[in-house]
Amino acid sequence: MRTESYLFGGVAMFFLITGVGYGLWSGPEPAGTAALAVAFVMSALVSFFFDQTYRRRGSRPEDRKDAEVIERAGPLDFFPARSAYPPVVGAGAALAALGIVFGLWLFLIGFGVLGAGVGGMVFQYARRGE
CATH class of the missing domain: 1.10.287 (Helix Hairpins)
Structure with a gap:
């Protein structure tokens, strides 16, 4: 989850820098600035979620270069057959x-x-x- 956290953190920083630049350059047009601000908040939220998940659960086998496929074997979770x-x-x-x-x-x-x-x-x- 650490890699995903860094990835979405980079996306959030891109939207923050772009949003500030767009807000300064566009003048009184607030729609684009608001859209970039929302994109920043959403990507920062995803980055925060991945970071907190990494802190709680630690690294996964996918995060290590020496991991084997068998380390992720077994049931993943409960998936219901059908729902109304x-x-x-x-x-x-x-x-x-x-x-x-x-x-x-x-x-x-x-x-x-x-x-x-x-x-x-x-x-x-x-x-x-x-």
Whole structure:
């Protein structure tokens, strides 16, 4: 994870330098500066996540040059066979997007369906380990 952290840190620095330069050069046009600022924040967040994961779990076999393939053998994680919640999330996102066009009432319905789908996906297997 250390390599990924450095990679996204470099991307974040690129967006920071580019955003500051664009903000100084473009004058009163704020849209590009805002987009570059959001890109900086998002890439810095990914870099922070990878760095924290590296600090908690240490290095992986992929991080070492002398590692063998067998070191990563075994089960990776739990992957459910099927779930009803991804179509609910898709329907909620579609309704929310249509609500932007047709009115607040449809957006609120779509947002509610989207929230129910995301909540269902998050907590579907919450008690699996008990």
